Amino acid sequence: MSADIERKQVVLGQIGKVHGINGWLKLNSFTTPPENILSYSQLSAEFEEDWQVLEIDQHRQQANGLIVHFAGYDDPETAKKLTGRKLVVATKDLPSLETGSFYWHELEGLEVINEEGLIFGKIDRLLETGANDVLVVQPTSTSFDERERLIPYIKESVIKEIDTKAGKVLVSWEADYLE
Numbered sequence: 001m002s003a004d005i006e007r008k009q010v011v012l013g014q015i016g017k018v019h020g021i022n023g024w025l026k027l028n029s030f031t032t033p034p035e036n037i038l039s040y041s042q043l044s045a046e047f048e049e050d051w052q053v054l055e056i057d058q059h060r061q062q063a064n065g066l067i068v069h070f071a072g073y074d075d076p077e078t079a080k081k082l083t084g085r086k087l088v089v090a091t092k093d094l095p096s097l098e099t100g101s102f103y104w105h106e107l108e109g110l111e112v113i114n115e116e117g118l119i120f121g122k123i124d125r126l127l128e129t130g131a132n133d134v135l136v137v138q139p140t141s142t143s144f145d146e147r148e149r150l151i152p153y154i155k156e157s158v159i160k161e162i163d164t165k166a167g168k169v170l171v172s173w174e175a176d177y178l179e
């Protein structure tokens with residue numbers, strides 16, 4: 001996936017293995033809750049550097065997750081062509097969030113600075129831990145040291161300010177935490 005496409009689209013799930021004889025597939029949804037992926041009518045998957053829109057025409061919730069059927073993929077052999085493919089949606093099609101709330105993809109790549117002005121690096125990804133999400137901050141050439149940091153995403157007490165336009169996150173986090 002090119003960097004330009006990655007900025008305009010976000011991955012919402014990944015297609016799993018074939019389930020049964022009628023072209024049904026397991027679906028690993030990355031949305032919260034998982035069934036939110038079903039509300040998107042324009043899901044796309046990459047096929048040899050080209051994009052194809054896929055339509056979920058049927059779905060079932062099972063104990064181990066979602067099972068879906070895509071229009072036109074009516075047998076196991078045809079459906080197998082979809083296994084492993086990531087499903088993306090245009091970022092412009094994501095629902096609007098409340099002021100002060102962010103999608104994870106909006107935080108990735110932002111520079112993290114503590115209240116003393118030390119640059120920790122950039123947010124590489126976020127982890128869901130149950131209690132709270134965690135920023136995984138990788139050092140960059142402008143970081144004051146070479147350490148990867150795991151910083152809890154706790155608004156107000158740890159995350160002081162997020163400025164997506166400036167590309168920065170201000171945190172209340174000491175440089176020597178967890179040393």
